[in-house]
Amino acid sequence: MQEAGQFEDIFGQMVKLREKIAANAGFKNYLDYAFRARGRFDYTPADCREFHSAVETEIMPVVCELQESRRHQLKLDSLRPWDLDVDPFNRAPLQPFADVGQMPGPPTRLR
Numbered sequence: 780m781q782e783a784g785q786f787e788d789i790f791g792q793m794v795k796l797r798e799k800i801a802a803n804a805g806f807k808n809y810l811d812y813a814f815r816a817r818g819r820f821d822y823t824p825a826d827c828r829e830f831h832s833a834v835e836t837e838i839m840p841v842v843c844e845l846q847e848s849r850r851h852q853l854k855l856d857s858l859r860p861w862d863l864d865v866d867p868f869n870r871a872p873l874q875p876f877a878d879v880g881q882m883p884g885p886p887t888r889l890r
Contacts, residue, residue, distance in 0.1 A: 797809040797812075800812065801813075810824050811824075846858055846863075849862070849863070849867055850862075852867035852868075853865065853867050
């Protein structure tokens with residue numbers, strides 16, 4: 780946190796530089812410049828906003844529900860980032876196969 784102000788200054792400088800790069804290239808903003816510079820032609824900034832909105836409304840509630848379930852399984856008041864990698868059932872770690880002969884065959888088809 781003691782460096783937060785310095786990071787904000789650097790970020791502000793980066794934003795100004797990006798705006799200048801876009802203006803020098805004849806674009807009204809950096810987003811339009813970046814899409815052209817990266818050769819993006821099959822989706823637009825509006826498509827990206829729509830995708831982000833869909834993730835927020837459709838995916839994030841499921842993620843929150845799964846995390847809440849994990850929190851209950853681990854009997855915690857709140858989840859921390861390091862709690863996301865813990866197996867709540869305390870199972871042994873997976874082990875890689877020593878050779879290909881140990882691998883199971885293809886799954887059988889359901890009828």
